[in-house]
């Protein structure tokens with residue numbers, strides 16, 4: 001077979017048959033909108049009901065705040081794990097708040113859920129229905145001033161955000177993410193799934209920045 005034809009077939013097949021629909025937007029949510037041109041890109045895959053994700057988030061946030069948007073581009077991907085029962089619903093809530101409010105409020109929601117993730121996991125949830133879990137997640141909106149998003153709206157609309165959460169999961173799965181937290185630095189998979197602490201992040205970053 002002609003080499004050029006072979007190349008064409010290899011290149012075109014995955015595009016025509018893409019298993020994940022290609023979206024207009026970039027996957028993930030930038031912690032700081034202006035960090036897009038930073039020297040190092042740090043991608044963090046987290047599950048809102050995962051205790052280790054809860055442990056890593058303050059450390060990653062401190063990294064982004066200390067290094068600043070010229071040096072570190074922190075991008076967060078939702079990755080609801082199948083073995084955390086209500087994780088998908090919690091991720092849907094993130095996209096709802098992001099869409100109806102903005103990224104700042106979505107990160108605020110993320111922190112709120114991470115801080116109480118044990119209440120959304122078994123055994124706390126064993127006798128709770130999905131409707132009750134939705135109402136419980138909706139309690140977050142009480143912290144939003146001016147009634148700009150009501151808890152009733154949260155409960156009513158949260159299922160409309162199934163697709164972005166499904167997409168986020170497919171995206172992570174295709175990149176080989178098999179747990180949370182999970183990291184890519186400048187696109188390279190660190191291949192670890194435990195909570196890194198500030199010093200571990202900074203040791204890695206300092207080598208790349210100097």
Ligand SMILES: *[C@@H]1O[C@H](CO)[C@@H](O)[C@H](O)[C@H]1NC(C)=O
Pocket residue numbers: 033101102103104105
């Ligand atoms: C989101 O909205 C709040 C006000 O409710 C504002 O302070 C904040 O800067 C906004 N964030 C973004 C990323 O636009």
